[in-house]
Each structure stands twice: as structure tokens, then as C-alpha cells.
């Protein structure tokens with residue numbers, strides 16, 4: 257039999273094992289408080305893995321010893337912490353108390369079961385702490401019986417303010433891991449991508465609970481500061497936005513002083529790579545249509561992603577997904593293009609309804625990707641207008657964790673989190689032979705209050721694409737400066 261009083265795994269091994277059994281999950285989860293979180297911990301599953309339990313309780317006990325916590329009995333917060341408290345009690349010969357969730361309506365009607373005397377000290381055991389509410393509920397019941405509670409031990413502190421809240425109530429919280437430590441270890445062993453790590457760090461910062469907030473709003477998270485989008489500078493918006501791709505994009509736009517995206521609609525890998533290297537210094541984003549490339553290969557992708565690092569731009573694959581969720585999941589993750597593996601941003605039509613986003617999100621969210629919804633189009637006679645556009649905005653609002661804005665022609669939302677990206681741009685307005693309509697960078701940024709211009713043939717078919725890129729960059733950015741002033 258394993259010795260229940262020792263840790264058989266190292267802390268890092270334990271984190272990796274807990275990840276393996278899906279006690280730590282990453283994606284998008286609705287918490288008890290109603291807010292969405294990129295990380296979720298379901299430690300209830302650990303009872304199915306008896307080989308892990310001694311390590312979990314071993315580290316909890318180690319903290320108790322290291323901190324020299326003295327107590328007469330221990331009590332687990334129901335229900336997940338009950339087996340943990342039981343193991344600690346048996347292996348360290350400390351009496352245990354059980355807190356009932358509801359009192360019996362027969363017999364003794366006791367809430368706290370077990371033998372104790374008023375004035376006895378009790379150590380509270382918990383699996384995960386977010387705001388500290390569950391621990392405080394148990395503490396309250398113990399105190400009603402005359403028990404004294406000054407310490408609690410938890411396997412994982414999400415680092416969202418529970419520690420401080422408990423401290424305010426006279427309880428020292430000791431943890432084995434913080435969410436940040438778990439994330440760092442998983443990142444170190446390539447279980448989590450950098451973008452997800454950034455996303456979680458931001459989530460922790462933005463969703464700290466404090467005592468005032470809990471009493472006034474039942475624990476709901478802090479809403480991001482809202483100001484009208486068109487009035488705020490790119491760098492200020494970067495600070496307000498929660499999506500890592502939006503933040504990175506807005507930050508580099510201000511740094512590079514550009515709101516230009518070049519649509520590199522060329523058909524061979526060599527032509528595209530050569531063009532991207534030339535225009536890279538002047539763009540915030542490069543837009544691709546990978547399905548028009550004759551000689552697509554993973555080598556092309558590695559060259560493109562290297563250039564994205566060299567010139568500091570975002571990659572946007574203009575795939576325009578428009579199918580049911582199940583199909584787009586496969587189109588986005590698989591096939592020969594494996595778009596989700598390399599494109600920071602892709603886009604989708606809202607035509608199929610929110611299912612298209614649900615499908616893309618399942619693939620893109622764990623990878624920290626973002627999606628634009630096509631709310632309006634630049635082509636003559638298109639059907640994306642009126643109610644269609646309004647419903648598209650609603651779909652985006654319901655999927656803020658993944659939808660980062662719109663491909664559109666006008667200001668359709670005032671929300672600073674939603675990027676407005678506009679194609680159909682040339683230095684003089686007009687139309688091509690197939691109904692593509694062009695307006696100028698100034699018109700798009702200053703009058704239509706868009707954030708980013710997309711230029712294709714105006715640059716890639718210009719006599720000198722570098723001179724053209726500089727001209728579009730200058731026109732787009734000066735229109736933005738004019739709007740800000």
C-alpha cells in the first residue's frame with residue numbers, strides 16, 4: 257500500500273498528471289459566478305485516480321508542516337475536499353469533522369458531525385479557491401458551533417483575490433499551487449500555447465474579486481472599461497481588450513504607426529514570400545487566401561511565420577468559413593492547410609448562425625486564435641446589410657472570447673473590443689469589372705471610423721509595391737491621427 261503521508265510525485269509531475277486526467281482544463285468555461293474563464297479545474301475526478309491522491313494530500317500536509325499550523329481537527333469543504341480531508345485525517349491521526357450541506361430534518365439536526373469542544377481549533381481543507389466564498393460558508397458553520405478557524409489549506413489558489421478576502425476574515429490561506437504556477441509548468445512542457453498562457457494571465461488580472469465587489473454583485477467579474485471605440489487610441493484600446501490577438505495587433509499598430517493590411521492574393525509561394533518580405537515593415541497584418549496557392553506546403557507556412565516575427569505582423573487567413581459547426585471544425589483544423597495551426601486570425605460568414613462560431617471556437621480558442629465576422633461586404637449587390645449586419649453584431653457579442661471584430665464597411669459597433677477591418681480600398685475611389693467597390697483610406701478611417709484598411713491589388717499590382725505600401729500606410733495612419741485629434 258502506498259504511504260499516504262508522503263508525496264510520490266514531484267510537484268511538476270503532479271501538475272502534468274492532473275492535466276492528463278483533465279482535472280485542469282483550458283478553453284472557455286462558464287464559472288459559478290457567470291463569468292467565462294479560459295481555465296477550469298474539476299478536481300472531483302481525482303477520486304478515480306487513487307495513485308495520485310497521496311501526492312495531492314502529501315503536498316497539502318507539507319504546507320501545513322512548513323507553516324507550522326496547529327489545530328485540533330480538520331474539516332473538508334463539501335464535497336470535493338471530503339476525500340482529501342479523510343486521507344489527511346487517517347494518515348496524520350488528526351480527528352475529522354464533517355460539515356453537512358443541509359441539516360437533517362430528523363434526529364440531531366446537526367450541521368457539523370463529529371466530536372469537538374467549543375474553543376477547539378479546526379483546519380479547513382479545500383480543493384480550489386476562487387473568491388473564497390465556499391471556504392467562508394464552511395467557516396461560518398464551524399464558528400456557529402464554537403470552533404475556532406484561523407487557517408485553510410487548498411490545493412490550488414486561482415489567484416483571483418480569495419486569499420485577501422479570507423485574510424480580511426482572519427483566515428490564512430495556504431496553497432500548494434497557484435493557477436499561474438500550473439500554467440507555467442504546462443507551458444514549459446508544451447501542453448499550453450503561449451497565447452493561452454497570456455490569455456489566462458490577463459483573465460486573472462481582470463477577474464480579481466474583492467470584498468466590495470462580491471457583496472454588491474454576487475461575485476460576477478469586473479466588466480472591462482467601456483468607451484466609444486472610435487474615440488480611443490489603438491494603444492489605449494490594447495489595454496482595454498481581453499483577447500491576446502487584439503491586444504498584440506493594436507499595440508503593434510501604434511508602435512509601427514500603421515493600420516495597413518496587405519492582401520497578398522498571389523498564386524505561388526515564392527511570389528507571396530517575396531512580396532511579404534518587401535511590404536512587411538509597413539503593415540500591421542498580412543492577409544492570405546491559401547487556397548489560391550498552386551504550390552502550398554508547410555515550408556511556405558514556416559517562411560511566412562518567420563517573416564511575421566521578423567517584421568512584427570499578424571497573419572490573417574481570409575478563409576470565410578460558412579458551414580455548420582461540425583464541418584468548419586474540420587476545415588479549420590485539418591485538410592492540407594491546417595489553418596488553425598498558423599493563422600492568428602481567420603474569418604467567417606454569420607450566415608449559418610452562431611454554430612459556425614461554436615465549431616471554429618472549439619479549435620481556435622485553445623490555440624489563442626481570433627475570428628472576424630463578415631458583417632458587410634465591399635461588392636455591389638451583396639446581401640450583408642440591415643438586419644443581417646445587426647444579427648452578426650449580436651453573434652459577436654455573444655462570443656467575445658473568440659470573435660474579435662468585423663470585416664465591414666461602416667461603424668457597426670461602438671465597443672472598443674471589436675476591430676473594424678475594411679477591404680475595398682484604393683488611393684482613388686472606383687470599381688473593378690466584377691463589382692468590387694473602392695473607397696480611399698481617408699474615407700474608411702476618418703469617415704467610416706474603421707480601424708484597419710485592407711489593400712490588395714492597389715499594392716501587389718503596383719509598379720513598385722514598396723512605394724505603394726508606404727503611400728497606403730501614410731494615408732491610413734494620417735487619417736487615424738486626424739480622427740484622434
Ligand code: S5P
Pocket residue numbers: 519521545574632633634635663679680681692710711712713714
Ligand atoms: O467584403 C469583402 C471582404 C473581403 S475579406 N471584400 C473584399 O474584397 N475582401 C477581400 O479583400 C478579397 O477577398 C480580397 O482578398 C481583398 C481585396 O482585394 P483588392 O485587390 O480588391 O484590394
